[in-house]
Amino acid sequence: MKRIAYLGLGIMGSRMAANLLKAGYDVTVWNRNPESCKPLVEQGATQAQTPAKAVENAEAIVYCLANDNAVEEVVFGQDGILSNVRSGQIGIDMSTVHPDTSRRQAAAYAEKQVEFLDAPVFGSKNESAAGGLWIVVGGKRDVFEQVKPILEPLSETIHYLGDTGKGTSMKLIGNSIVATQIQALGEAMVLATKAGLNPKDVLDVLHVVDFRSPIFDGMGKMLVERNFTPSFALKHMLKDANLIARFAQDLNSPTPAAAIVRETIKAAVNQGWGEENASALIKALELEAAVTVQ
Amino acid sequence: MKRIAYLGLGIMGSRMAANLLKAGYDVTVWNRNPESCKPLVEQGATQAQTPAKAVENAEAIVYCLANDNAVEEVVFGQDGILSNVRSGQIGIDMSTVHPDTSRRQAAAYAEKQVEFLDAPVFGSKNESAAGGLWIVVGGKRDVFEQVKPILEPLSETIHYLGDTGKGTSMKLIGNSIVATQIQALGEAMVLATKAGLNPKDVLDVLHVVDFRSPIFDGMGKMLVERNFTPSFALKHMLKDANLIARFAQDLNSPTPAAAIVRETIKAAVNQGWGEENASALIKALELEAAVTVQ
């Protein structure tokens, strides 16, 4: 398996495609805005005009798109992937979408004898650049084994979790934890500030105790430096929180803390902070507390 | 500084006192139930009949008690510490109590020219046994520097955070994060179970991703093994959640997620799980979801 079609060259995709090129794959790229293809063409990629064209000679078709709508369009739309696939190919959706979107794709691909994996990733800009993503995979195990070599240059770990939709299920569940952790950090930092603690001291403690998490280090540092440059934008965290809410609704699974966190994210986006980093949700807590962590 | 009075020999205290003995200190112990003094006497401690007697010749007076009421009694009560202290001694309260209780002690000690530090600890049975606690300290910095050698055999890290009450403030804030993390883990594991994921696979993923936390590993393992043997009992987490709520109330600091987590802890204690490990709060989420994580 040498020939890969890589579709969508955003923050994540451009870095992932570059890593596939570096790993020696023969990569055909497509992006809605063709400008973004340039740097990859310079690194050896072939550029295609449409998703349909891109997948023509590919063995594997890989994409990590912004949301369910983007998948809808690139896969099911006009000149989309499905319009030009053929038996034997493998589709790999690395986007964070609802498990139903994974299952709908699997079914549509299956009608054309094309295999499908949902393989979303944890990690953002830095991890995709470094080939250090954490990939979680759903689909047939033998298909997974077949494409594993493609996933390895992109990732630090790869977990196979079961049939179609198990990858995206795991991703949503994980993102639910992240959001709640950020909220916990935010409530803690706001309370600490009101209590007269030095926020940096609090982060020092959180760095060592037995409930430490890289989230507290990373998001905490950005918070006290008042740096909200996005590596994962708040508006995307809201999108995911909305997906999680629907996913928990489908399974009628009670998630009271996640539900409350979603409301905080809403409030932060309403203040106009959607393009900032996810940690900007903490600014909504600061607003409610009438205090700034610093 | 060689002579220490160590008061209260519960799960934490007995192990901390033993570590002070091992470190070569001359330790006088007292415990409400005198039986618990035996093993420490065998290790070289002197036994006292009352807190007042215990502190008589001590340079430092150390205690890590169950709650504000226990501190009230041992410090302010009949034959309590305050009835027999003298100028030059240093009191070190390592209990998890409300910062007001720290400040009230500091004031009472000060009237007798006794210095005071609030120095609560993160970590539970294993960390206290191993001398691997994470200590957070409030009080005068020079007093802290004086007693640091006593704290070192007990701990992996020691953070000085500012004046009286800053140690206990940090402790409550940290415990608030822990409780929310356990809730996040619980909501995630319940949702994962409903979604047909294997809980052990989920824990494997949570072990590597960039929001990993020792909490997810430790509490997660106990959960899937259905082992709720307490190292930190749920009833103590409820006690702390109640302290946190009051602390946040005093500062009028909004903590919506922590507030909701407290309600879940209440529900779990109402089911009779207060003596089980803190992770038993997840069983309240299982109850609401009518599902068992396994």
Added chain:
Amino acid sequence: MKRIAYLGLGIMGSRMAANLLKAGYDVTVWNRNPESCKPLVEQGATQAQTPAKAVENAEAIVYCLANDNAVEEVVFGQDGILSNVRSGQIGIDMSTVHPDTSRRQAAAYAEKQVEFLDAPVFGSKNESAAGGLWIVVGGKRDVFEQVKPILEPLSETIHYLGDTGKGTSMKLIGNSIVATQIQALGEAMVLATKAGLNPKDVLDVLHVVDFRSPIFDGMGKMLVERNFTPSFALKHMLKDANLIARFAQDLNSPTPAAAIVRETIKAAVNQGWGEENASALIKALELEAAVTVQ
């Protein structure tokens, strides 16, 4: 305007259609299960075999269906309303659906020169039987004025609220308040029981004070009598809570209390109480409190 097609004869529909007959309208009825048409035919209705047939000669087409899917099928489906409408007719959707479903219908009807109103109702079995519903209407005002005489025999009040979707928006907003009121009543009654108050005495007080509400009287009485016979089933309240959550999501409107109430409803449905009355959500609170209100 004399000829009405009335589609869907459930708990609400059968009573509403009967009231239209009583008011002298010429009513053609259809129901998925044709058995339910019998009593209405006995009262003078004509029975049709499909929605398409039912609307053939109607001036107004009225329906109050279970949910968005039912509307989808009856309006847009095979032999559905849209397959047989003609210019000059007026469609009146009295179902509780997402405002987008109202707008989608309005657009589809408009293509066939058919007018459309969303006119959902507050009230349940008793109010529909008594012609005492509270109707809230969205759509063109002149169309509303035209059909007002049809709505009058069904209702105690009719409020015109603006263009298409305003009726269903109001309905969802109202139902959100109801659900939160039931939760408030439940939390209060559980707390009162734990405090040793007699629940009936509490209801007596709630009957007179300046925050009294018919909800507290009605739901409260059923609660203390342990009578959960549905007039509005809990599973429908969950359906509505899910609609409200999506509606608030679309507008990114923070609704923290409503979000938490939805989680309680989930828990109650998970216990198997979905077919009981909406007040059965209080049983989820009793479960969490390990107490029974009585």
Added chain:
Amino acid sequence: MKRIAYLGLGIMGSRMAANLLKAGYDVTVWNRNPESCKPLVEQGATQAQTPAKAVENAEAIVYCLANDNAVEEVVFGQDGILSNVRSGQIGIDMSTVHPDTSRRQAAAYAEKQVEFLDAPVFGSKNESAAGGLWIVVGGKRDVFEQVKPILEPLSETIHYLGDTGKGTSMKLIGNSIVATQIQALGEAMVLATKAGLNPKDVLDVLHVVDFRSPIFDGMGKMLVERNFTPSFALKHMLKDANLIARFAQDLNSPTPAAAIVRETIKAAVNQGWGEENASALIKALELEAAVTVQ
């Protein structure tokens, strides 16, 4: 029973004392700031310099104070009520305090052979002026029967609920419902505004439906008129929310919605709106939604 000591002449107390005078009672008044006694003296009251003096010749001792601290001082403090009571008198605390404060008073009075009732009131400025309060009473039934004639000129209804603390328990439970209703109204109005509904139309609907409540009428009207003149100040609602949280904590009773509402009240008070009417909590929801209801 003709001679009444009435202590505390705030918004509520001044109106209640006036009604007792009007009813023909012989009233001795005391207020921390003696200025406030003047209008009552003009209406026939006798003025006392201290609580102790005020109660000297009284048969019934009545007070409706701001909070637990005020009760502490007026009852237990220097020159307080307890310093001068005698066998046969009856104390009637109409304040909203924790039931423990009621029980502590009952015990202290009992030591002096003085009877005690907790008899807090629902209603605020207007109701106290009009003698239209809703009184809820705890204590011995025969004592209640004895003082009923005194309560009647103050109230529209009087409910006897059981032994000491049952009145204050009922009061806190009721206030919990009020706060949740205001939150429900706020979430609804904010959502309605975002949905393009006219807030006044929404209030019209809420005025008639089967979950209507005088709260929606009263608070709703003030909201759309942007009138936040206090009849019951937000800071007092926060005080009560804090009492309710402690009361629910004492009984370990889960109150998830009330807990979330308390967080909203905190946020509103943090914005500086504590002196405005309780309905100003809705402004915190507006802030989170970045919208104004009007």
